[in-house]
Amino acid sequence: MHSTAEENYIKAIYKLSGGGTNAVSTTGLSETLQTKPASVSDMLRKLSAKDLVHYVKYHGVQLTAEGQRVALKIIRKHRLWEVFLVQKLHFTWDEVHEVAEQMEHVKSELLIQRLDEFLGHPRIDPHGDPIPTEAGELREEEQRVLASLAIEQKGVVCRVKDSQPAFLQYLNRVGIQIGTQLQVVDKIPYDNSLEISINKSKSVILSSDVLEKIFVINP
């Protein structure tokens, strides 16, 4: 099929173009891929011959429909492996990238199907990024701030808007990470804090400050 190098180029084009829409520059690619612009030109000629990109010399490159399909497949694999590394092998979210970067190139349809099943069909990766479906669709989930949930409502943590170690340690202590299931148990009107149950079990009271920094998607 496609080589590891080709796959990395396709993924980089996808990311730089913001989902395949805008045209991407040679230097842009050379920077994200840590290669020289001359090498990028070489590869673009090759990807163009394979009809994976629309390439107009001196005027940038864009993925074809087929190119986008391939890109989403690689991203799906990358993010599923990231979930595996964090949830099953207890990697931290900042340790997963290098390894997922390698695993995303393993070729086997069955493998990725079974991995997805094993992980319970996750919809977001440990960085809160959405995982493309098997059909190659990337649906951006509607994200709501935790503070906005009503009593009884559930959500899955998809993003935290503060990366200071103190805050991340706090989240760690109460057992909240990306992918955690939350449910609002009660509202405390006095200071707008909420009682939240974590992963269907123990509940904690979170201050309005904290509630504003956590985002969830529908479960």
Add this chain to the structure above:
Amino acid sequence: MHSTAEENYIKAIYKLSGGGTNAVSTTGLSETLQTKPASVSDMLRKLSAKDLVHYVKYHGVQLTAEGQRVALKIIRKHRLWEVFLVQKLHFTWDEVHEVAEQMEHVKSELLIQRLDEFLGHPRIDPHGDPIPTEAGELREEEQRVLASLAIEQKGVVCRVKDSQPAFLQYLNRVGIQIGTQLQVVDKIPYDNSLEISINKSKSVILSSDVLEKIFVINP
């Protein structure tokens, strides 16, 4: 470190030499690696320069101590991934090879440590082959035929001596596969059959015929 091609050569030399002892021929390698003898000669010169093999032109090749260390590391990775694929992703033992052949080349010490932990430090792979330890030791476990176990004794299935579909389907039905924990519950002297508990739960009665075809190692 080492390229995928180099790693595949090292592993092939290890296997053909029967654990690193005998010298291996160029044509032997070319057959197992599906390349031409001329390509093998090329690579042997390279591996020799890297001190991974002792290579005497026209007289075969052997792994150095360092080469053996590398070989055992790759084999460890290969077999751990095979266990993962079978036990966690429900691959069958004949579906795992191609995928493990790719995964064995992923570079990350942490990954393989955590994988080993996640799998519960397995000692044999789904084909019954021993998994080298982290220290690079390959201890052949003592194998006993299931028929020879006394009451109360436990064992882990490591090999079955009949690969006819009917027999494998039978094992599948009663829940026995490589890696399954067994314990003798009772002996039935009348026909030398045994009552065996499978994975610490339900027990079945196995005929002496079947008992002679299953081999176990100490748990």
Add this chain to the structure above:
DNA sequence: ATTAAAGTTTAGGTTTGCCTAAATAAATTT
């Protein structure tokens, strides 16, 4: 509108890992 600067491509080279064909060494026959 020129000119200068920045971005991009082409030309020519390198390394890795493979190939075929030819040369050479080792093992077998006669």
Add this chain to the structure above:
DNA sequence: AAATTTATTTAGGCAAACCTAAACTTTAAT
């Protein structure tokens, strides 16, 4: 022991993916 067959290596090439240096386009500045 010489001749033949088989095994292996060397020579010369090719494709992939990178590189540097030089040439060429586009864009920005004068």
